[in-house]
Amino acid sequence: MKDGRPQGYIAFTLHAHLPWVIHHGTWPHGLEWLLEAAVETYLPLLRALRNLERAGLALKANINLSPVLLEQLAHPAFKAEFPDYLKRKIQSTQEDESYFRQSGDEHYAKTARYWREFFEQAQEDFAALGGDIIRGFRHFNDAGLIEIVTCSATHGYLPLLGTDESMTAQVKTGAAAHERHMGRKPRGIWSPECGYRPAGKWQAPVAAHGTTEAGAAFERMGVEQALAEAGIEYFLVDSHLLEQHDTASLYRAYWVDGPRAREHPVAMFPRDPLAGLQVWRGDTGYPGDPHYLDFHKKRWPGGHRYWQVTHSRASASEKTPYCPDRAAERVRAHAEHFVSVVYQALMDSLDAERPPILSAPFDADLFGHWWFEGPAWLEQVARIIADEEFPIALTTGSEYLERCGTEGFLSIPEGSWGKNGSNEVWLNPQTSWTWSHIYKAEVTVRAMATEGKWRDGGLGERIAKQMCRELLLLESSDWQFLITTEAARDYAEHRFQTHMDQFRILELAWGEFLEKGSLTPVTEKKLAVIEERDNLFAEIDPGLWAQRAS
Secondary structure (H helix, E strand, O other): OOOOOOOEEEEEEEEEOOOOOOOOOOOOOOHHHHHHHHHHHHHHHHHHHHHHHHOOOOOOOEEEEOHHHHHHHOOHHHHHHHHHHHHHHHHHHHHHHHHHHHHOOHHHHHHHHHHHHHHHHHHHHHHHOOOOHHHHHHHHHHOOOOEEEEEOOOOEOHHHOOOHHHHHHHHHHHHHHHHHHHOOOOOEEEOHHHOEOOOEEEOOOOOOOOOOOOOOOEEEOOHHHHHHHOOOOEEEEOHHHHOOOOOOOOOOOEEEOOOOOOOOOOEEEEEOHHHHHHHHOOOOOHHHOOOOEOOOOOEOOOOEOOEEOOOOOOOHHHOOEOOHHHHHHHHHHHHHHHHHHHHHHHHHHOOOOOOOEEEEEEEHHHEOOOEOOHHHHHHHHHHHHOOOOOOEEEOOHHHHHHHHOOOOEEOOOOEOOOHHHOOOOOOOOOOHHHHHHHHHHHHHHHHHHHHOOOOOOOHHHHHHHHHHHHHHHHOEOHHHHHHHHOOOHHHHHHHHHHHHHHHHHHHHHHHHHHHHOOOOHHHHHHHHHHHHHOOOOOOOOHHHHOOOOO
């Protein structure tokens, strides 16, 4: 049926991101997050991609490696720590196996060996990449087997940023980092949390720190304009943003309409909600299958998992032993079911001349970290869809636009894929204080960048660049998310306060520089410590924050 002319497409988008954790704690929150993600998600995804490549197949997914994640994967601190982390994990599996053998628990001892082999495979994979995980993804990107897309620099939530300059700087800094690591400009972007805001009057939802009123509403650019100025061609939005258009389809791409949309059109792909539910719902979706590895119950020390889900409401004491072989059997069945769901969703619009597209975006850490069998499931889906008799093919965002184009222009309202489709996960009574500080810092950086005195090629530029880095880190939407969900509230509040304190130190240093042209030894030392601690985006350009012409 396909014969080079599929009647429909599916595009996975996997969003891989972690906040900046280098030099900011280790366990339970901090660098451990990055180490876990590397061994449980990034290397297994690369393994699945490699298996498909050997079979002459491709996942053709859009994979977002956020710019701040790329900076961390390339960082010497991660590259030095990860091999030691793997050695510790292997040693703990050996200790587990010895314990289980002595206890007469042969099944658990066998599972401990399974974990040892898993981490030994990670050792081999990391060594084969020369310690460069980015290189692995770049290979598949260069071969056209996946498409690496970008994100705002530190996952700043674009609809709530307080100035157009901060919004464009997040996007352009991210795109520049992507190009440096990937060797090519990004064509697509993951707008954090699928967040969007159209052009028009905007008023800050909270007053900037030190003021009592939010100020008058003023004209703002839409998110699509910030993307267009960075050369971005497409992004994803949540399905509910198209509800106002009765004839709009979730299985087509559209140009986003706006005041300057025709100058550089940016396409949007709506998320399909039904297919997504099959994958990410822990209770009714695939990850909740009784035979899959249970995420929550772990054996300490070591933190390895030996139990299966059992059933969705099983307590820790009720969990039964995990059997990898039995779980592998379920992977194929769930892959076949998902492909049938995709077919049912597209069957009424299948057309070789105007093929529809089902967009299925997910957080990448669902695959491997939260759902251990997830990477194998993706591989199986790709193998099933590759069947020549199946009329639907896998594709990437840019490939689909090149082959099929869009259905024209649509205007959409503000929204996200978060709770109730709004901004409330990131802006609520628990997090409003963070935005008060962010809005003040954004105006401060804009004034500094606009004045231009940082362009001295020396000390002024050093201070200005670090101020921009700290602002980007303040703007990371992870802090509000972790506070709201209480997943790691204390850590998030501490991290936000740390970057706020460092920003204030830099602000004082900037004033000292303007007054004296130099810094005292004490201030110079503080600057050096902050630069060493938050040494991301080496080529950051403070000029991106200069005030735009009205």
